Amino acid sequence: MREHDDLLDAGLAPLGTPDGEPIAARRYRHPHLGERPVIRLAGQTTGEAEDRALAFLGFGAPEVSAPLTTGRVHALGYPAWTLAHDPANARQALAAVTGMQRAARIARTRPGVAAETYAELAAELPRAHLPSFWEEAGRAFIAAAGPGPAAVMFGLAREAETTYALPVDEDARRAVFLEFAFAGALPVKAIAAYAAELETRYEPGRAYAELRELAVRRTLGGLPPWAELPKQVRRLAKAAGLDVRAEDERLVATLLSVPSTRTARLPFWKEYRDALAAQPPELLREVFPTAEGVDEWWLGLLEETGALDGLPAAWLTRQAAHLKRGYGTRGSAVLLRTVPRVAARLAAEGSPCGWKAAATRGASTSSTPTCWTPAWPPACPSPIPRPTPGSGCSAG
Numbered sequence: 001m002r003e004h005d006d007l008l009d010a011g012l013a014p015l016g017t018p019d020g021e022p023i024a025a026r027r028y029r030h031p032h033l034g035e036r037p038v039i040r041l042a043g044q045t046t047g048e049a050e051d052r053a054l055a056f057l058g059f060g061a062p063e064v065s066a067p068l069t070t071g072r073v074h075a076l077g078y079p080a081w082t083l084a085h086d087p088a089n090a091r092q093a094l095a096a097v098t099g100m101q102r103a104a105r106i107a108r109t110r111p112g113v114a115a116e117t118y119a120e121l122a123a124e125l126p127r128a129h130l131p132s133f134w135e136e137a138g139r140a141f142i143a144a145a146g147p148g149p150a151a152v153m154f155g156l157a158r159e160a161e162t163t164y165a166l167p168v169d170e171d172a173r174r175a176v177f178l179e180f181a182f183a184g185a186l187p188v189k190a191i192a193a194y195a196a197e198l199e200t201r202y203e204p205g206r207a208y209a210e211l212r213e214l215a216v217r218r219t220l221g222g223l224p225p226w227a228e229l230p231k232q233v234r235r236l237a238k239a240a241g242l243d244v245r246a247e248d249e250r251l252v253a254t255l256l257s258v259p260s261t262r263t264a265r266l267p268f269w270k271e272y273r274d275a276l277a278a279q280p281p282e283l284l285r286e287v288f289p290t291a292e293g294v295d296e297w298w299l300g301l302l303e304e305t306g307a308l309d310g311l312p313a314a315w316l317t318r319q320a321a322h323l324k325r326g327y328g329t330r331g332s333a334v335l336l337r338t339v340p341r342v343a344a345r346l347a348a349e350g351s352p353c354g355w356k357a358a359a360t361r362g363a364s365t366s367s368t369p370t371c372w373t374p375a376w377p378p379a380c381p382s383p384i385p386r387p388t389p390g391s392g393c394s395a396g
Helices: 005-010 044-056 080-085 087-095 097-105 111-122 127-143 147-163 170-182 188-201 204-220 229-239 244-256 259-263 266-271 273-277 295-304 313-323 333-348 353-360
Strands: 021-028 038-043 069-071
Touching (some): 021 044, 044 170, 127 170, 204 244, 266 273, 266 295, 295 333, 313 333
């Protein structure tokens, strides 16, 4: 992550931080509250909507402070969006608030019923309200730790925009995409459509930067990089006249630092093979990807890049446990080749015997000839099976 990203998300970054907007305190007074003001912290994007929403409730014009800090640009929620963009139908939007609150309360325990409630409310709203309404429903599911239903709500918002050809506020929609990406609630289908739009709406440099940030924030939100990501970002980087290989390496270095990347599918890893090979060996050894069929491919990459040279005993122990994940145990011809080269050094270091199980735990003796007898520590009998007749190896 870039410096200040966490502070931007919290609305506490220093003034002037890029990719954010100034946050100010807005003080409102109401005839029935006497000297007790209501103070809201808002950015430039949502400030006007806050004013209209509170004016609708009888508050006066605000006293606005000088900028205090910097935060992310946030899209307006619902019904605040209506007060800013469709005040003539504000009462209709406000009438839906009670039902929305009821649905939000049961979103965690009864998500199906909550979704049905939102659908019933949506049927009574003007079409122009639907994108903002469904986004607000998605936020309720995000708060209830339900990124799956939230992604469905997000998809309904985009569907309403397309179906009814509604006008789109680009800055607001960008903020919504980043918001749902960071929450782990951004479906791949929506990303594909958004990436295509970026190419037509923005100049190549900005389009590339937007998609790259979206990819990083979605991964930070707990979702693995999607399979088409390499091709999509490369196309935009090439159009922007950037060094595609260097951009690949920069993006991969960022993604490898995020835990959810390890669950990416095998095509993602294969597509970024050259960029992975350019990463520091110590970084590669900490990844441990989990995709189906990735283990031997990944260990082969580590072997070819020299990341297995000088590896510590603790890593072998971790790798042995990693090969046992899920159901069954996976063998590794790469480790069968690697352990003999480091066995003597590990024994000299006084490493415990447990590490050597990484070489053969679950390994199929037919996967590769075991024509060697490593120098195991005397107290640790060799786990490598003796060559069988006809294997092409001598008993040694």
